[in-house]
Amino acid sequence: MTTAPRSPRLLLLSAVVLAVAGITLLGMPHGQVPQATTKPAATDARADTDPSSAAAVSPAGRPTASTSPAASAPSVLESALPPHGEGIAGDPAVQRNLEAAWPSDLPAADERVLLAAGRALLRADATGIGRTQWPTVFPDPDGAVAPAFASTGFRIQAAIARRDHSPEKAVVHLVWAGTDRGGIFTDLRITDWHFTRTVKKGTTTWTPQPRT
Template sequence: MTRPHPSHARPLLLGLALLLAGTAVLLHSGTTAPRPGSARAGAPSAAAHPAPPAAPASRPAPHADGQSTATPRDRPTQTGPAGSPAADLDQVPGDQPVSGDGPAGDYAIQQLLDRTTPTDLPPATARRLTELATRIWTAETTGTGRTQWPGYFTPDPLRAPYHDVRVQAAVAHQHGRSAGCAEVRLVWAGADAAGEFRDGRTARVLLELHHNEWRPIR
């Protein structure tokens, strides 16, 4: 025989049924309707694919030949002073030693002249002519010793003589087609009447063979 349920069990069963029904509704709504702001199904996530890092700043491209474009520094230009007592001043070749080396640089200047404009005369003759031209040029610039060549120098005293004159280098060549005529190119240094000292000046002395003796000519 079936035993009847107590009367107080009915409200309990009704509440349990309502609780189960509400839970089912909540579960159903959570699986079918997306929450606001949620990502669309199948769309890639921004967090899963972060933006690539910024490219580093590019450096300036080096020069095509890898060399500096700075202009190399120019050598000082050697010139003769205005009103110097010898006409026909020329420029020494541009690769001469830098001005201001003093007597220590004379050997380098001589080597430069011998290399760029070598003598075409026999060594003994070339040496004799350069020594003679050195004495003549010293008389030309300082006034001392001019009496040795009376036909070359005027008797008037030199108005603005140089002092501390030094011939730094010299080279002799045959002048023209005549074997009895020569030219000596000189590089010299000295101080003018105002006391300004310069080196690297250039000049020339013409010489002519007369009765087996070399004499200066204008």
């Protein structure tokens, strides 16, 4: 089989393009490369108003857990975290950077209750410990869904509770470490638990959102 000869016009056009590219490169200072233009990331404005009240968590609904690194905390956190494998010594830095990336916007009482609930739910979900405290979240604590992580070595490296774009919603953002059933240890895992707020007789109750 033979190949048809290239068009003279196409060959001429290719030569012109190569010549222009060569002139452009020769005209640039030695070692200089074109710089990409970047746009600053947009900031997420969050309201600062939220009624203060006594808080309680209701073990109802099935919370949403996300272990994707692209969770709710700002991306600036990723560049400020200590290296993987830093160990417990790196956990305070994780907490500081998490708080700096996402400033507090909840009353202290609500934040304490949400943090306690988020930690308990994460531990129960990952290791199976404490699932009986959340019967609607884990309706069959001794059943088919086996824990994915061993209780030994599991630790929560950092945690914050913040408003979730509304005074009636909150998210507990946790960074944690654990060893899976295959024996692989990984730290700087990220999980979010989302809650909704109800007020009854002056008492605030934070309820985990059902899984969608």
